[in-house]
Amino acid sequence: MSVQEFPKSGSSILVTRALSRDGLTDLFISGEGIIEAAGEGIGKEYRSVAEFVLPGDSCIVLPGLVNTHTHAAMSLLRGYADDMPLDAWLNTRIWPLEAHLEPSDVYWGTRLACLEMIRTGTTAFNDMYFFMDQAARAVGDAGLRAVLSYGFIDLFDAGRREKEIRETERFVSGVRKLRNPKVRAAVGPHAVYTVSEESLSWLAGYAAEEGIPIHVHLSETEKEVLDAEKTLGMRPPLLLDKCGILTPRTVAAHCCWLSKEECDLLARRGVHASHNPVSNMKLAVNRAMPYPWLRDAGVNVALGTDGCASNNTLDLFREMKAAALLQKFSHNSQTLLPAGEALHMGTAAGARALGIGNGTLAPGEPADVILIDRQAICNVPLHTLDSNLVYACSGGSVRTVICGGRVLMLDRFVPGQDEVLKEAAAAAESLVRRSGMS
């Protein structure tokens, strides 16, 4: 496999005879990166005009997976610190190391994350971190789709608030100037315990004016909820709502400690919930997201991996399984969150949460498409497609990835992969050395 065999960016693509969740299908993707036609046999009509043909006979085809909560550049911290009490983990390991991050670290960390996402079938993600100009550049170079937010943290300090406001505005206008239709800016109020009411209200107003998304952590731990009640006089969802943060453009990550009434509130406001089961288990938050309440209230529930420091992978196939397992176990039900629902969370619900179409393979949708190996062991035998994809496969069974019509991985070859691995490893090593820690 060589770069020469890759279709040029902007080529139209015909995928033939791949197995979708609705049976055999052909897909024709226009040079503008939109699914123009889909269905069994439509390939005949497009074969003469397609500039590139991808035979899908040995493949399963799915919409690309969507990761609705991550901190991509933290891939540089993968395995740096684990199995520690939360406070010591943050205070003695993660934050001191992050204090030494430089812009180029965020570039290579985000490139590493993008590479992992491409190799495991994720075509779009919702990111919150800092040095986000570098993240935007990395996403553009990788060819993925992303909603990016600068993590706004004022720690209730007026001076810091002004700086964060300026940085948010600067980042949003910077992304706009990139004119990359696959990269959008959002605002990123970190959480109620790190952002003042004044700032939350400003962010809500600014996001509404600009018509951009909001990405926020919500009710991840019991401590967050109890502290908010004590020091702010209000539980986190009510505080966010008071400040206008809960909107149909909002993705709220974690949502573990929501009450039933708060699930109803999220539904009324049209907020999207991002379930992060692996991170929640690893950090022992002591309560699984109340998926049955959110589902019954009608909230759109999608999936996220969280950052690599608390997961430590961005493989959404594994996250779909973790969600199905954790919900069954926590709510004592063998039937809760069946495979089909987990797949919906990983695809259509994620796309809807990030405002990038319906996350299906229908004509008119953005051509974010992945091909999975039908001969991989996880697909043998193939009694039930959804079950194999969610319970047996990992991202390693993905062979080809198309994002917005551009082929990013072809038969497991990603152009430029070696450089990303080398530079990211070097950046991580240099970061630890500079920090004086080990």
Place this chain on the structure above:
Amino acid sequence: MSVQEFPKSGSSILVTRALSRDGLTDLFISGEGIIEAAGEGIGKEYRSVAEFVLPGDSCIVLPGLVNTHTHAAMSLLRGYADDMPLDAWLNTRIWPLEAHLEPSDVYWGTRLACLEMIRTGTTAFNDMYFFMDQAARAVGDAGLRAVLSYGFIDLFDAGRREKEIRETERFVSGVRKLRNPKVRAAVGPHAVYTVSEESLSWLAGYAAEEGIPIHVHLSETEKEVLDAEKTLGMRPPLLLDKCGILTPRTVAAHCCWLSKEECDLLARRGVHASHNPVSNMKLAVNRAMPYPWLRDAGVNVALGTDGCASNNTLDLFREMKAAALLQKFSHNSQTLLPAGEALHMGTAAGARALGIGNGTLAPGEPADVILIDRQAICNVPLHTLDSNLVYACSGGSVRTVICGGRVLMLDRFVPGQDEVLKEAAAAAESLVRRSGMS
């Protein structure tokens, strides 16, 4: 890669400069399949005598993983039925389909399982099913190491008991005649709710006479415990102990609903516990194995995947992560079951449970060795080896597998793989067709 490049069975092998958990190492494996020498630089001494050299510069080396509880042939049922209430799942789907199994199905199902284990770094497993002659043949053909037991179920019926006793004796003597040092027979009392006291006592006595292992399900569900108290007047561990089943040759699978006193009893008897976190979550058993009690009591705790109908993969890398996550989440502790302990459970504890050495890379140990790609994304960056292996890698990062000195996979090539996939898929399809179900 072709079969010709594989070292012949019985060749001595030198692995050079691989990264082990203790630093860089060379390994020399004798033609008899034993690790003869290990350590940095020992390669120089053996380079001239080694019949095959495996450069390990880009690899991490580990002892092969050990799966201490599975029903390998159930790989044919992967994805056949999921997300159902336990009773309906067993009564309307799994058991009716199993009723149509033929010996050749168990052969190809076990071959499929062995292929998946090889491709994900497992070199030995503890199996319980039926048509076990076929399982033994499949394990022999695949080249893996296994402890195999016929699943003894008398349903408290004297006539059935006699048949099960004869089948157990027949299987044990049959395995002995194979003279395959990597395949051993065990007895397999299924569980206290399917096997009478008389049979349990006979099995304990027979296993002691023959000096062979015992493989049993124990306290998987609350119902099992409550029913035993009600109908047998005793909780499962006490009943097994009364019948002599709890021995240092015994592997007890699941152990979710043990009391603290029962954990102490297992420790006193030297029983090995097999933790099956994915199966327990998927089947919503409503309680995680009490790992802290078992660990504190001194019980050797290993890992198992259970069969593919309730997991639906045999990837022990993913099971190590699931164990670390479930224990942290269930016991509300970020520090419980750290990566190093999970790796120990997946390697050394498993080897000890199955009586196949210490599960280390020390001289004198059976040469069950796996090489993992150091350039795989899960190992970039490489701050902490144990963390990457447990929390980031899946079995797909394993490149080369050696079992008892025989190379079973070389740089992800497994001879005969295509035939296994084809025959297993055909067997599964034919099984469903014969059953008249879908």
